[in-house]
Amino acid sequence: MSQRLKLNGVEHEVDAEPGTPLLWVIRDELKLTGTKFGCGVASCGACTVHVDGEPMRSCQTYIEDVDGAEITTIEAIGNTAAGAAVQQAWQELDVVQCGYCQSGQIMSAVGLLTENPKPSVEEIHDYMHGNACRCATYQRIRAGIQRASEIMEG
Amino acid sequence: MTVNTSRRGFLKGATAAGAVLVVGLRPDGALAAGNTQAQINPFVKIGADGRVIAIVKHFEKGQGPTTGLSTLIAEEIGLRMDQIDYEFAPSNPELYANLAFGPFQGTGGSTAMANSFQQYRTAGAAARAVLIEAAANAWGVDAATLDIADGMVTGGGQSAPLGDFVEAATALEAPSEPVLKAPDQWRLIGNADVRRLDSAIKGDGRAMFAMDVHLPNQMVVMLARPPQTGGLVAGFDDSDAHHIKGFIRAATLPNNAAVAVYAEDTWAAIQARDALSVEWDLSNAETRDSSQIKAEILAALEGDAEYNVLKNDPAPMDAAATTVEQTFYFPLLAHAPMEPLNCTIEANDDGGITLHDGAQMPTGPHMALAQIFELPMEKIRINTMLAGGSFGRRATPTADYQVEAALAFMITDRTRPVKLVWSREDDVRGGYYRPAFGHKVKVGLSEEGEIVAWDHRIAGQSIFKGTAFEAMIVHDGVDHASVEGVADTPYNIPGMHVGLTDTKKATSTLWWRSVGHTHTAYAMEVMMDMAARAAGRDPVEFRLAYLGDSTDAKRKAAVLKLAAEKASWGAAPAGRRQGIAVHKSFGSYVAEVVEISGSAEDGVQIEKITCAVDCGIAVNPDVIKAQIEGGVGYGLGHAMRDEITLTGGVVDQSNFPDYEPLRIGDIGAIETHIVPSAEPPTGIGEPGTPPSAPALANAIASTGPRVALLPMVNDGVSFA
Ligand code: FES
Ligand code: FES
Numbered sequence: 001m002s003q004r005l006k007l008n009g010v011e012h013e014v015d016a017e018p019g020t021p022l023l024w025v026i027r028d029e030l031k032l033t034g035t036k037f038g039c040g041v042a043s044c045g046a047c048t049v050h051v052d053g054e055p056m057r058s059c060q061t062y063i064e065d066v067d068g069a070e071i072t073t074i075e076a077i078g079n080t081a082a083g084a085a086v087q088q089a090w091q092e093l094d095v096v097q098c099g100y101c102q103s104g105q106i107m108s109a110v111g112l113l114t115e116n117p118k119p120s121v122e123e124i125h126d127y128m129h130g131n132a133c134r135c136a137t138y139q140r141i142r143a144g145i146q147r148a149s150e151i152m153e154g
Numbered sequence: 155m156t157v158n159t160s161r162r163g164f165l166k167g168a169t170a171a172g173a174v175l176v177v178g179l180r181p182d183g184a185l186a187a188g189n190t191q192a193q194i195n196p197f198v199k200i201g202a203d204g205r206v207i208a209i210v211k212h213f214e215k216g217q218g219p220t221t222g223l224s225t226l227i228a229e230e231i232g233l234r235m236d237q238i239d240y241e242f243a244p245s246n247p248e249l250y251a252n253l254a255f256g257p258f259q260g261t262g263g264s265t266a267m268a269n270s271f272q273q274y275r276t277a278g279a280a281a282r283a284v285l286i287e288a289a290a291n292a293w294g295v296d297a298a299t300l301d302i303a304d305g306m307v308t309g310g311g312q313s314a315p316l317g318d319f320v321e322a323a324t325a326l327e328a329p330s331e332p333v334l335k336a337p338d339q340w341r342l343i344g345n346a347d348v349r350r351l352d353s354a355i356k357g358d359g360r361a362m363f364a365m366d367v368h369l370p371n372q373m374v375v376m377l378a379r380p381p382q383t384g385g386l387v388a389g390f391d392d393s394d395a396h397h398i399k400g401f402i403r404a405a406t407l408p409n410n411a412a413v414a415v416y417a418e419d420t421w422a423a424i425q426a427r428d429a430l431s432v433e434w435d436l437s438n439a440e441t442r443d444s445s446q447i448k449a450e451i452l453a454a455l456e457g458d459a460e461y462n463v464l465k466n467d468p469a470p471m472d473a474a475a476t477t478v479e480q481t482f483y484f485p486l487l488a489h490a491p492m493e494p495l496n497c498t499i500e501a502n503d504d505g506g507i508t509l510h511d512g513a514q515m516p517t518g519p520h521m522a523l524a525q526i527f528e529l530p531m532e533k534i535r536i537n538t539m540l541a542g543g544s545f546g547r548r549a550t551p552t553a554d555y556q557v558e559a560a561l562a563f564m565i566t567d568r569t570r571p572v573k574l575v576w577s578r579e580d581d582v583r584g585g586y587y588r589p590a591f592g593h594k595v596k597v598g599l600s601e602e603g604e605i606v607a608w609d610h611r612i613a614g615q616s617i618f619k620g621t622a623f624e625a626m627i628v629h630d631g632v633d634h635a636s637v638e639g640v641a642d643t644p645y646n647i648p649g650m651h652v653g654l655t656d657t658k659k660a661t662s663t664l665w666w667r668s669v670g671h672t673h674t675a676y677a678m679e680v681m682m683d684m685a686a687r688a689a690g691r692d693p694v695e696f697r698l699a700y701l702g703d704s705t706d707a708k709r710k711a712a713v714l715k716l717a718a719e720k721a722s723w724g725a726a727p728a729g730r731r732q733g734i735a736v737h738k739s740f741g742s743y744v745a746e747v748v749e750i751s752g753s754a755e756d757g758v759q760i761e762k763i764t765c766a767v768d769c770g771i772a773v774n775p776d777v778i779k780a781q782i783e784g785g786v787g788y789g790l791g792h793a794m795r796d797e798i799t800l801t802g803g804v805v806d807q808s809n810f811p812d813y814e815p816l817r818i819g820d821i822g823a824i825e826t827h828i829v830p831s832a833e834p835p836t837g838i839g840e841p842g843t844p845p846s847a848p849a850l851a852n853a854i855a856s857t858g859p860r861v862a863l864l865p866m867v868n869d870g871v872s873f874a
Contacts, residue, residue, distance in 0.1 A: 021421065027420070028374075033359070033363075041578070041810070043811050078358055087358060094350045095357075096350065096353055096357065097215075098540075099352065099355075099361050100363060129818060132492070134543050134545075135492070138787065141818060
């Protein structure tokens with residue numbers, strides 16, 4: 001089944017059956033591999049993308065549910081002010097280790113800062129709870145969000 | 155393991171590679187214009203544009219060798235970090251052996267920096283020497299007057315980028331013993347401001363992991379594996395899979411270990427595998443429950459041990475005025491790296507095979523593929539990709555997942571590349587676990603509260619027996635990985651006796667971040683704490699009494715004192731309690747103070763962890779800190795709540811909801827202090843893990859229960 005998808009500002013015509021997770025359309029069909037597969041059951045956050053600006057787990061978001069929506073992935077999040085700030089903070093603090101979870105961490109962090117530009121530690125913990133990092137980079141993720149918040153303040 | 159840091163190995167390798175590549179020539183011998191890369195030696199390539207590329211022989215799973223080994227090359231040549239790139243070495247056990255492993259290329263045992271420190275500095279210094287000589291020849295000046303800094307060759311009133319001399323330099327012979335920079339000349343080694351080279355690409359989606367390989371016309375394969383270890387395929391019905399768009403076919407692997415489902419893409423493979431119904435032959439399959447495995451291990455701790463590890467007399471318990479005793483249990487654990495296992499295989503035009511893999515031990519799959527495809531070693535190529543974590547899982551002695559992919563590819567017509575993908579469920583249920591272990595320890599104290607006897611029994615499944623590494627690690631029947639951290643402790647413990655009993659294989663097992671130290675550090679450090687309390691002495695002061703004058707003991711004592719001092723040991727803020735542990739592993743010494751609030755009944759909150767580490771020369775201090783942070787998190791997360799259990803041989807857990815990873819709110823700040831050192835660098839990927847769980851246990855026990863049966867949630871502890 002053919003469907004239209006607006007991703008990172010570009011319209012795509014994709015061929016996917018209803019029930020296909022957005023994750024696999026992005027990775028296998030559009031070949032944008034920055035969005036990761038970690039669990040497939042919405043419990044790790046590695047697949048997080050923005051759907052109309054809201055972080056969503058693309059492994060549990062079905063293609064028919066994003067008809068007409070604007071989707072943003074890690075490859076384009078740097079075009080937003082919050083995205084650029086988070087990426088800069090992540091580099092300053094060398095947050096990443098293996099890096100596999102980090103696209104999802106960054107997409108969630110941008111979601112948080114867009115909603116709440118100066119989150120408290122508790123708010124960071126609540127919002128980021130669903131983004132697992134097996135390398136346990138959490139302390140730098142926390143610091144990275146705080147640093148990005150400063151960068152955004154200017 | 156000893157690390158061979160002699161220069162001879164390097165120079166032999168350098169000659170071998172020098173003969174293969176000639177700058178300015180294409181492989182067909184024709185002169186190429188511009189853009190050529192000169193391979194100065196196996197570890198250094200330089201473009202005519204002057205950009206230097208470090209050839210990294212270790213895979214990158216986040217532990218930092220791409221940055222670390224590049225730092226060594228950049229330091230010796232005289233570059234800024236923004237003037238160097240890295241590439242992963244091809245699979246070649248002669249050129250790129252891990253010097254701690256023998257003729258075997260691979261990463262493990264926290265050896266990446268330890269075995270490369272001399273080798274990569276020498277490679278960088280050799281490159282520097284020929285560049286300087288080429289510049290001296292060009293300018294007609296004495297080489298001794300020239301220097302390279304920030305990528306510029308300077309001296310005798312002249313200055314030019316090093317790229318100008320690359321072509322001439324490759325015609326020169328590298329000195330056999332290049333002079334290395336002295337520590338006081340280092341600008342990058344030990345510099346806390348050096349950033350990771352892989353940060354940017356991992357923050358914007360550019361980083362390519364093996365999971366991201368997408369070859370033209372590739373098929374995605376997922377395997378239906380037996381529910382229990384030892385099961386075999388008896389037959390299958392794929393009629394329901396035929397309705398799934400993108401399903402290609404299903405076939406039993408030649409070894410009957412699984413049914414391979416071939417599909418056009420990952421989602422089709424996932425659905426088709428779900429639709430498959432497989433009949434299993436379980437006549438030789440594991441059928442035990444994990445409770446039986448636990449009972450067997452605990453029973454093995456009673457009575458006579460199979461091996462007298464220290465070959466000495468029993469612990470003189472009669473001499474004790476009082477004793478403290480504790481039995482410990484450590485469950486099976488999965489590694490669960492963030493990137494599920496996968497690799498891709500394709501046929502090459504020359505009849506060879508290429509494996510794209512986050513290859514932790516390239517030589518293993520290299521040999522396995524050569525055997526499976528009946529090809530000479532040089533016809534197998536391995537393209538090492540970034541790995542989304544491993545914690546040991548990507549290095550199995552059987553090359554398990556690479557062999558699966560090879561078998562699945564072998565039975566096709568080999569015109570389409572095969573990408574094998576594991577789901578998270580495959581990973582959590584896929585075996586190769588940290589083996590379950592038990593310890594039973596009895597410590598005898600004198601009237602004065604001094605240790606006079608220490609009887610230490612260990613039982614569990616050997617990791618190394620029956621593997622290719624057995625001869626290296628198993629001696630007189632004792633798998634060193636079962637007793638490391640106890641039998642070789644730097645503590646000078648009077649009357650220590652160590653008994654080991656191997657228990658029967660229940661499932662496949664594997665090294666897991668810090669191997670035997672995952673359980674031995676816990677038993678040792680909790681017992682030390684119990685003994686100190688029984689003796690009415692401070693746990694830090696008590697431990698120091700058993701750390702004598704040997705260098706080993708002094709280094710361990712130094713990190714213990716530093717962590718205690720930095721954590722304000724004994725002066726925790728109101729409402730907080732502290733626990734401490736110190737352990738040596740992989741040549742490095744780490745002490746950790748865990749500070750908690752709350753209680754075991756109402757919920758413990760881990761507020762702060764203060765760490766001190768001595769890993770020799772700290773090449774990249776910030777990477778070291780990151781590895782301690784990660785190692786602490788890995789140790790604590792599993793100790794708190796994770797275990798793999800079996801019912802009738804079937805794994806009960808399946809994915810993150812029931813094998814719950816550490817989450818961001820679970821632990822507070824981690825502070826790491828590095829002991830300055832001039833000793834050669836030692837391990838850093840693993841040593842942060844061992845002391846974390848016992849330090850937490852000791853904090854909990856300071857006013858609450860003594861936790862000895864892991865995970866902690868099974869032994870009366872709740873977490874906030
Ligand atoms: S892959 Fe979607 S949350 Fe884990
Ligand atoms: S950086 Fe490895 S899983 Fe997060």
